[in-house]
Amino acid sequence: MKASKIAYKPVGLALGAVSGMLAGAVFKQAWKMLGHDEDAPDATDEDRAWTEVLLAATLQGAIFAGVKAAVDRAGATATRRLTGTWPG
Template sequence: MKTLYKPLGMLVSVVGGLAANAAFTRVWRTVSGEDKAPSATARNYTWTEVLIAAALQGAIFGLVKAAIDRAGATGYKSLTGTWPE
């Protein structure tokens, strides 16, 4: 049964990545008023702006990924009775 979780876990991770991207975009737009966060090589932004954007993006992606992965594992256990490892 645990091998069944691998493809399901991959699908859950993709959905989590999409959700994290949407959440970060919304938060960044609210915080900065801009539609797109600066990339590391963006010339018109300061070091501080680029690093804050990266830290915020990492925090949001980590939080959403952990929440989605945990929810997927919990749902899998509810369906199969075993916890994926």
């Protein structure tokens, strides 16, 4: 394994944590904007309809994937600017 990959590992882990927190906040705001309750339903919420549970899960997954990709890409780009090499 290249030294640049090893050096990027802790940065990648930190960016993953940041992207998870950011995605959670974005999803919460999106759920409110859609006019739903304060909290999104869990899969085991007995009082919520199938459609609401599946909509929430799909939206949350899409937002998480998009935010994670954007944060990872920004981190890799910044690493290349600082070190001259792509961390991948």
